[in-house]
Amino acid sequence: MTLTRDVKLTVKERINRDPEFAVGLLNEAISLFINGEPDTARLMLRDLVNATVGFEELATKINKPSKSLHRMLSERGNPTMENLTAIFNALRQELSVELTVQAVACA
Structure with a gap:
């Protein structure tokens, strides 16, 4: 019998144990958006929001309805x-990090 576990709970527990994991998720989500994989990036951001600031507080911070935020960060x-900029800024503030972007030559 296969045991399953809710990914939201797993991500939340990992972030509680290792705050750098949240920073890594944010970094990866941004990289995915920039490199043309917005579907995966949105889902990663959704998990990050759920595990950190939460949709209700994020809605208050960026002055958008939480239902709209759920739709924005859904699969479609x-x-x-x-x-996106508002979401990234709210997460940046929540995680107390500065975002920088660097272009590197392809190998």
């Missing part, structure tokens, strides 16, 4: 660049 979501 289509957030605007303005909304």
Whole structure:
């Protein structure tokens, strides 16, 4: 018999044990967006929001309805660049990190 576990709970527990894991998730989500994989990036951001700030508090911080945020970060979501920027900034503040971007030559 296979045991299953809710990924949201697993991510939340890992972030509680290892705050650098949250920073890594944010970094990976941004990299995925920039490199043309928005579907995976949105789902990763959704898990990160659930495990850190939560959708209700995020909605308050960026002045958007939480239901809209859930849709934006769903599998078929289509957030605007303005909304993504607001989400990234709220997560950046929540995690107390500074975001930088670096381009590197392809091997």
